[in-house]
Amino acid sequence: MTKVVVDHEKRRFLRLSTSLASVLVVGINLDACSMRKQTLSKFDVKNETLQSTVWVKIHANNAIEITVPSVEMGQGVATALPMMLAEEMEADWSLVTFKLAEANSQFKNPLTRRQQTGSSKSVRGYWNALREAGSSIKQLLILSAAKEWQVPVTECSAKQSKVIHQKSGRAINFGELIHTAQHIPIPNPGPLKEPKNYRIIGTSQRRLDSLQKVNGAAIFGQDIQIPDMLVAVVQRAPFLAKLKHYDATKALEVKDVIDVIEIDTGIAIVAKHYWGAIKARNVLKIEWDDSESQKLNPKNLRELFIKKLSKATVVDEQGDIEEGIDQAHKKLTAIYELPFLAHACMEPMNCTAHVQANRCDIWASTQGPGPAKKLAAKLTKLDPINVHVHPTFVGGGFGRRSEKDFLIEAIQLSQRLKKPVKVMWSREDDIQHDYYRPASYNEISGGVDEKGMPIFWQHKFSSPSILNRIVPFITISGLDPTATEGASDLPYRIEHQQIKYALAKNTVPVGFWRSVGSSINGYVRECFIDELAKLGGKDPYRLRQNLLRDHPRILGVLNHVAEKSGWDKPLSKGKYRGIAVVESFESYVAQVVEIRLDKTQFVVEKVYCAVDCGLVVNPLSVEAQMQGGIIFGLTAALKGNITVSNGRVEQSNFHDYPLLQINETPEIEIHIIPSNEPPTGIGEPGVPPIAPALANAILSATGTAVRKLPINSEKIRSQMA
Amino acid sequence: MISLTVNGTNHTLDIDDDMPLLWVLRDILGLTGTKYSCGIAACGACSVLINGESIRSCITPVEQVQKQNIFTIEGLSMNSEHAVQQAWIEHDVVQCGFCQSGQIISAAALLSENSSPSDDDINKAMSGNLCRCGTYPRIRQAIKHAAKIIQEKDRT
Numbered sequence: 001m002t003k004v005v006v007d008h009e010k011r012r013f014l015r016l017s018t019s020l021a022s023v024l025v026v027g028i029n030l031d032a033c034s035m036r037k038q039t040l041s042k043f044d045v046k047n048e049t050l051q052s053t054v055w056v057k058i059h060a061n062n063a064i065e066i067t068v069p070s071v072e073m074g075q076g077v078a079t080a081l082p083m084m085l086a087e088e089m090e091a092d093w094s095l096v097t098f099k100l101a102e103a104n105s106q107f108k109n110p111l112t113r114r115q116q117t118g119s120s121k122s123v124r125g126y127w128n129a130l131r132e133a134g135s136s137i138k139q140l141l142i143l144s145a146a147k148e149w150q151v152p153v154t155e156c157s158a159k160q161s162k163v164i165h166q167k168s169g170r171a172i173n174f175g176e177l178i179h180t181a182q183h184i185p186i187p188n189p190g191p192l193k194e195p196k197n198y199r200i201i202g203t204s205q206r207r208l209d210s211l212q213k214v215n216g217a218a219i220f221g222q223d224i225q226i227p228d229m230l231v232a233v234v235q236r237a238p239f240l241a242k243l244k245h246y247d248a249t250k251a252l253e254v255k256d257v258i259d260v261i262e263i264d265t266g267i268a269i270v271a272k273h274y275w276g277a278i279k280a281r282n283v284l285k286i287e288w289d290d291s292e293s294q295k296l297n298p299k300n301l302r303e304l305f306i307k308k309l310s311k312a313t314v315v316d317e318q319g320d321i322e323e324g325i326d327q328a329h330k331k332l333t334a335i336y337e338l339p340f341l342a343h344a345c346m347e348p349m350n351c352t353a354h355v356q357a358n359r360c361d362i363w364a365s366t367q368g369p370g371p372a373k374k375l376a377a378k379l380t381k382l383d384p385i386n387v388h389v390h391p392t393f394v395g396g397g398f399g400r401r402s403e404k405d406f407l408i409e410a411i412q413l414s415q416r417l418k419k420p421v422k423v424m425w426s427r428e429d430d431i432q433h434d435y436y437r438p439a440s441y442n443e444i445s446g447g448v449d450e451k452g453m454p455i456f457w458q459h460k461f462s463s464p465s466i467l468n469r470i471v472p473f474i475t476i477s478g479l480d481p482t483a484t485e486g487a488s489d490l491p492y493r494i495e496h497q498q499i500k501y502a503l504a505k506n507t508v509p510v511g512f513w514r515s516v517g518s519s520i521n522g523y524v525r526e527c528f529i530d531e532l533a534k535l536g537g538k539d540p541y542r543l544r545q546n547l548l549r550d551h552p553r554i555l556g557v558l559n560h561v562a563e564k565s566g567w568d569k570p571l572s573k574g575k576y577r578g579i580a581v582v583e584s585f586e587s588y589v590a591q592v593v594e595i596r597l598d599k600t601q602f603v604v605e606k607v608y609c610a611v612d613c614g615l616v617v618n619p620l621s622v623e624a625q626m627q628g629g630i631i632f633g634l635t636a637a638l639k640g641n642i643t644v645s646n647g648r649v650e651q652s653n654f655h656d657y658p659l660l661q662i663n664e665t666p667e668i669e670i671h672i673i674p675s676n677e678p679p680t681g682i683g684e685p686g687v688p689p690i691a692p693a694l695a696n697a698i699l700s701a702t703g704t705a706v707r708k709l710p711i712n713s714e715k716i717r718s719q720m721a
Numbered sequence: 722m723i724s725l726t727v728n729g730t731n732h733t734l735d736i737d738d739d740m741p742l743l744w745v746l747r748d749i750l751g752l753t754g755t756k757y758s759c760g761i762a763a764c765g766a767c768s769v770l771i772n773g774e775s776i777r778s779c780i781t782p783v784e785q786v787q788k789q790n791i792f793t794i795e796g797l798s799m800n801s802e803h804a805v806q807q808a809w810i811e812h813d814v815v816q817c818g819f820c821q822s823g824q825i826i827s828a829a830a831l832l833s834e835n836s837s838p839s840d841d842d843i844n845k846a847m848s849g850n851l852c853r854c855g856t857y858p859r860i861r862q863a864i865k866h867a868a869k870i871i872q873e874k875d876r877t
Contacts (some may be wrong), residue, residue: 074854075818195734206813213818214752214809215801220819223753231748255737273748274757275740283815346758346766346853347817395819396853427759620813624859628816631855654763654851663844663858 020075024309026140026176028133028186054085054133055401059276062161062175064089064096069107069126071102071367072209073394073401074628075683076621080123080132081206083617087200088134088192090173092161098208103369103389108693118402118512120585120681123617126681135189135691139251142698143644144180144189145172157375187493191658193617195676204620209393221365221392222424224352229420230258233277233282236266236433238647239508240292240452242431243267251280260284263412265405265433270417274424293647296508301644302337304504305441308462311605312500313478315488324456324496327449333534336444336461336524337708340642341513342657343435347395348430351410354420359386361420364410367401375404379411398632403435431657432616432649435511436642438463440520444528452536454547457494459487459528462502464510464521478503482512486521486688491554492529492547514632515687518584523709526580526692531705540565540696541579552610554583557590560610564671575605578696582688585681587613588673591630593666593693595701602701602716604634604694605664611670614677623670623681629686635660636653637639637691723783727794728750734783741780742786743767746793754794754822758851765850768823769793775830775846794822797829804874805829808867816854824850828864835870838864 007583014687055067066085072078073317078098086096101107107115111125138158145163149170151381156165162175195202212218237243246267248260256276261268267286272275325331351364353376360380366372369389377384406423413421425433440463449455465480474480481488484501515521530549533540541562558581562568571577574597594606609626616622639658644651651657694705701718725732727750734749741760746752746769747802755778760768769778770792787812797803801810805828808814824847831838831846838846841865852860 074815076816085758137758206810206814209818210810210813210815211801213815213821214806214825215797216752216822218818219753220756222757223747225751225753273744275737275744275748344853346764346851347756348758396817398853424757427761624813624816624856627858628855631857632853653761654759655761659851659853660855660857661848661851662860663848665857666853668858720779 049711070122073397085134090158100391103373116368132189149365241290247285250283254280268544308502312502321498331447336442339482343400345396349406349425352422353410437513448536456496486518515684522582522688561590576701580689581695587685612673633690738784768826804870808863812863
């Protein structure tokens with residue numbers, strides 16, 4: 001039985017679960033919080049009615065359980081978000097555990113108004129909300145202690161999960177206050193702490209989810225097992241193909257196969273277990289009408305991009321580009337080409353759905369429990385209140401799991417079979433039916449004056465648009481901010497600039513890929529500034545330093561990484577270095593890469609990284625995200641390439657879409673810039689600078705710019721030899 | 722019928738002889754700590770210990786491992802007290818965590834053979850275990866730390 005005490009005036013409520021009298025459950029409704037002063041980035045939509053609620057359980061034994069509204073996909077939110085609340089609550093951190101939230105509108109990110117984790121927005125989004133909730137709970141516990149002791153509230157304070165009465169020297173554990181606290185309305189948050197008084201925020205705390213991830217207990221979407229559950233695999237159509245005919249006779253003869261069913265995305269084979277489904281799929285005969293698919297091949301795609309360039313729309317313009325071109329002492333034009341990339345999360349896509357007459361349950365490794373709930377309600381025509389999206393750990397997201405394709409498959413199959421169904425994607429399915437990081441074709445020109453300083457910058461590029469697929473109306477003007485980020489708002493002070501973008505339609509499906517546009521445009525921008533430095537006879541670091549004088553925080557990380565890497569000191573023979581700096585998700589990251597020419601290969605030896613992400617919540621986690629972003633970016637720079645032939649992706653598994661291995665991983669040194677600015681993104685900003693920093697090291701070594709990714713190691717080796 | 726010994730428990734199962742051990746563990750025995758990621762022995766997420774060696778269960782037909790001692794991540798230690806697990810926690814290695822069962826199994830196999838691995842030894846033993854989150858730097862540190870834990874235990 002649950003008793004709910006609601007304080008209507010403040011629209012906050014406090015709930016005591018009396019069936020478990022040993023626990024106090026506190027819900028802080030954020031609508032009433034005075035916390036709407038977040039720095040909003042330009043893509044944030046207008047304010048809506050908020051329903052966000054923070055839930056905290058305080059047990060009589062002093063244990064504290066904080067519900068984490070974001071999805072934990074490796075980025076460390078299940079630790080960082082509780083740290084923020086525990087700080088203001090004055091909790092003893094060693095007593096804090098976390099619980100992943102199910103889908104509920106209460107858990108919407110205050111910044112995005114969605115319960116979807118992405119855009120490096122968890123810490124930014126919940127920064128004020130969780131701290132204010134923590135402060136309210138602390139006030140509640142102080143009020144409770146003061147009441148018990150019959151002393152003025154002002155004489156009490158809280159520290160390390162205790163309320164203290166200084167005068168009498170008394171102290172009481174939070175857990176001992178839960179019965180008194182249930183009768184007291186939740187107060188408003190007090191003034192939030194000054195960073196100098198932090199005890200938890202800013203300290204390196206180990207992850208709260210480590211134990212279950214080292215003993216096999218952590219449950220990912222792939223691991224869901226429920227009674228009577230069937231397992232399905234789907235044979236999906238090549239891009240732009242339609243089903244002509246299929247013959248399931250042989251497939252149905254395979255042991256433990258239950259059914260073969262046509263669904264929206266292809267032909268599903270349903271079995272008692274994955275192996276049965278896979279065996280049956282191998283003998284399933286399908287004929288596709290792939291006449292349209294033939295158009296999707298490398299030659300056509302490249303021609304499409306080039307053709308589109310002539311119709312590019314101006315994104316940004318400064319000065320007079322024609323005048324700049326006229327005035328230039330020396331000029332340079334380059335073509336930069338970047339490939340499509342797959343996400344290749346270690347956990348292939350999957351979803352388990354159980355649709356019944358009056359309820360629907362979903363277990364999925366998804367970045368968007370909120371949108372998943374909405375989707376399931378729509379497909380099943382059930383009231384959202386009867387749709388339950390249960391949390392799981394997520395085996396890598398990187399943007400891929402913000403999509404809905406795998407959810408739809410499981411829901412449709414469970415509806416048809418009236419049983420719980422787990423849809424499993426094979427690695428081949430995962431690589432070949434992704435929403436790819438857009439490829440991009442760039443024509444970029446620049447010139448320097450007589451002193452060697454850049455005088456004009458003209459960047460025209462064409463790429464498929466993610467937003468054009470998802471929310472086409474946003475791209476009516478021909479622009480897509482996620483496609484142009486990193487290219488628009490050029491931070492370099494160059495008098496004459498023009499940036500133009502051309503949206504290429506009808507390619508392969510494209511989607512958000514860790515750091516989105518900045519991974520593409522950051523590469524072109526940072527490589528070409530090195531090309532201009534070379535043209536003007538300048539040091540690439542010193543030239544950036546000069547051109548970034550209007551941007552103190554970008555300059556800050558640039559100078560820091562240059563200092564830490566000993567930029568001005570010569571390297572030993574056979575070693576070369578490159579530098580790059582990219583701002584993304586409101587954070588600033590600069591990296592220096594050192595490479596070495598070996599007898600048989602070139603080796604990426606060391607990476608220095610400086611990051612300014614505002615106030616740091618968990619330095620240990622920031623370091624991990626930078627390391628991970630660098631390795632993710634190195635995989636793309638050195639190996640990543642998705643090619644399409646006749647509507648089919650030519651790569652299929654890790655043998656032909658390889659990832660960086662431990663033996664190829666350089667030494668990585670992370671330097672975090674101390675800051676009291678509001679915290680900014682950290683999951684993605686480590687990615688963009690690494691590829692251009694590496695390419696710039698190669699430019700320094702060989703004299704030739706790397707204008708096409710992935711880097712052709714064989715070619716580099718021959719140039720270096 | 723297939724008879725199998727997993728984490729010290731015997732099982733007799735009515736399954737196809739050619740079913741890979743991975744799917745027997747996951748779908749038949751419910752041991753989901755061992756992960757599926759590639760199915761072609763190219764990533765190491767499915768690694769299990771067979772007679773102390775790190776084996777890719779995704780391509781190992783179950784009939785081939787009858788009467789052998791199979792250990793999965795669930796059976797590596799009673800209370801996560803294996804030196805590798807302890808070092809993994811100490812060095813805050815995991816991110817998404819999906820590949821880590823396999824990483825830990827391979828690291829445990831390495832250390833059972835070589836209690837003082839060099840960087841090259843680590844490279845050789847671990848290069849077949851992929852991690853998309855990029856936890857390699859901490860994996861390297863943790864293996865070295867686990868080696869120290871094991872050496873100290875041996876001394877006492």
